[in-house]
Amino acid sequence: MPETQGKKRSLYLKWRPSRFQEVVGQEGPVRILQNSVKKGETSHANLFAGPRGTGKTSVARILAKAINCENSQDGEPCNECTSCKKIERGTVLDIVEIDGASNRGIDKIRELREEVNFAPAELQNKVYIIDEVHMLTTQAFNALLKTIEEPPDRVTFIFATTEPEKVPATIISRCQVFEFTEIARSEIKGRLWEVASSEGVEITEEALNLISSRARGSMRDGLVVLEQIISYDPAGKVKKDDLFELLGLTRGEVVEEYTESLITGRPGKALEVLDELEKRGKDPELFLDQVLEKLRTQIKHTEDRSDLQKLVKLSRGILDSSDDLKSSTHKRVTLEIGTLELLEEMNAGETGSTREPEPEEVPGTSRETPPQEVDGSSMPAEEIQNESDSSSKDSVGEPHDMEGEKSGRDLRGSDRWKNMIERIEEEKISIAAFLEEAHPVFRNQDLYLEFGREYSFHKESLEKKRNFSYLREAVQDCFDDVDELRIIYNEREDRTESEENTGLLDEKAELVKDKFDGNVVEEGRL
Structure with a gap:
């Protein structure tokens, strides 16, 4: 009551x-x-x-x-x-x-x-x-x-x-x-209509549908949105465009445009839509919810098996992007990269990859073509296997220990690096986007892709098995003198910061010694 x-x-x-x-x-x-x-x-x-x-x-x-x-x-x-x-x-x-x-x-x-x-x-x-x-x-x-x-x-x-x-x-x-389960949209809609009628508000059917959808199974959220609409117009007669703005929703034709760009494989159009969303201040997570709802509706009315498979694959990709957004601090970049990766997957599914798929690794066996064989060296098989195993452990993960090694040759301005990036942009634009923040260094016959700590998302994305396999092949094709690809954090930056902190502590220690006329008895870490 x-x-x-x-x-x-x-x-x-x-x-x-x-x-x-x-x-x-x-x-x-x-x-x-x-x-x-x-x-x-x-x-x-x-x-x-x-x-x-x-x-x-x-x-x-x-x-x-x-x-x-x-x-x-x-x-x-x-x-x-x-x-x-x-x-x-x-x-x-x-x-x-x-x-x-x-x-x-x-x-x-x-x-x-x-x-x-x-x-x-x-x-x-x-x-x-x-x-x-x-x-x-x-x-x-x-x-x-x-x-x-x-x-x-x-x-x-x-x-x-x-x-x-x-x-x-x-x-x-x-x-x-x-x-307690999420409340069905039909039940939320019925309750909202009852409340609106009792409050003397004539609300449209379209508004009720939008509110019940926006509520996501929560009656409380539905009533909060209804109250916003009543506050905006006490009569409840809100125009469609105003209603979308109040709810933070994207217009249906824009959602349709983005969805069609995914289905037809048009990355330029998809990115154009995302750019417009950011200009209008739309919530990426809410937008993906609308896209999922659109795909869900299409799946319901699709009978063709191949079209159905495509829509299901798209829906899974959007769900993955939605999960990535929840934990991302760079939502626009995450959404754009997720979109490009999804388009690549859809394109690969239709036309087939120009490369042969990489066979699954079987425990206890090595790859048919170890990275060391690219430059034609005739290293014994056992030594090749041991080095390959060792390389796989160092190629991704924590910063590699560079102490005692040469600083390496910076490849950022080299023709080979530029040619490789151009090739990757044509085939895998998302990987090319990740590489923009990489610092390529040739050191001891290996190619190191160094990332600052602030680009952990880029580094981790390239370390994914599918992306890493593709990138390693591209490196071997473009750099015939590279033995192995390694993706690491830039240890020089970490070391510089550590040295700066150490220097600052030493200065403070000297000040304390001078102030109290003391001596250092023992040094150690706390």
Whole structure:
């Protein structure tokens, strides 16, 4: 039931369900809880697990009212008795809500353990609701375990979490677990229409479809967006373009343009679309969600097997790009590189690679053409094998130890390096993009591609098996005097920084000696 008294509140608070029957999209957990209240057999410890905005905290409060209601009917709280009204207002001492994120230490749990031993002050049962319980420390969980194992009479625990995998198994095994799922779009849409009608807002069907899609299974997010639209235009009659801007969405024709550029293999057009997105300040992750939705719709209506395979492959590539974006600090570059890699994969799938696919490595065997054979040397087979194995360990990973070796020859301005880059740009533009930040150095018959620490993404991308294999072949074709390719961090930069820090510490030490007329007794690292 909506709240009608007091100052204006957010829609998601105003329309928060207050009875089990008002909860949308969680029929399973709601039915079990309602029946357990009706029978008087509720569990002393309950774990509500599921995505955010799906009703976990709301159901926890309804359950707290139901087990304390003085006139409960069919397992539902009446919302009229003194107990229900006190709980609804949040003025009762026996219902304790704890935010696990901000009260995660053992001290709060010790305090709770002492409190549970006291009888309820106003209600029949004391209820402890711990939200985001997975945020508690290990010590806090251990302290809580004993209380859950042997709970006092008339005490109920309700834990809510968005990440149940982080909750210790010892806690989960002592709880009745309820899985809350993402709410279906149709149910979100129906609820939004009900709220809009009750608020006197005439909202369009198109707006409801967009909001329910944007909510991503969260009723709370849907109501927040609806409130934004009502604030923008109290009548709810928002123009289509304004609606897209409010929701941070990209217009459908732009999504269509990008999707078609992927399907038809036009990298220039795809990058042009991404450039326009950045100029308009669009969220790359949200854009990829729209692309996925577009591909999903196309998959539903595609009957041709080859077209279906292409769309599925595209969808997987977009999902990979979306995952990369979540952990990237350079979202535009990550999205562009992901797009180019996906286009290359799609093109390779259609036309076939100009190179023969590299056979899978079998443990205990060597490659047919070791890198050392490129320059025609006649090294014994056993020695070639040992050196190849040694090289594979050093070619990627941590900085290579250069101490005692020559500084090497810088190849950045050489014709061979430029020719190789031009060739790679024609065949694998994403690899060429990664190489822009590489410092190529020829040293001891090996080609070193050195990267600064700030370009770890570029380095790691080139180290991927497929990219590294292609790049090694390109190097061997263009540099006949190179034995092996190695991708490393620029140790000279690391060493210079370390030496600068050491020099600064030495200066400070001298100042201390002069100030206090002291002597160095022993040197060492802390």
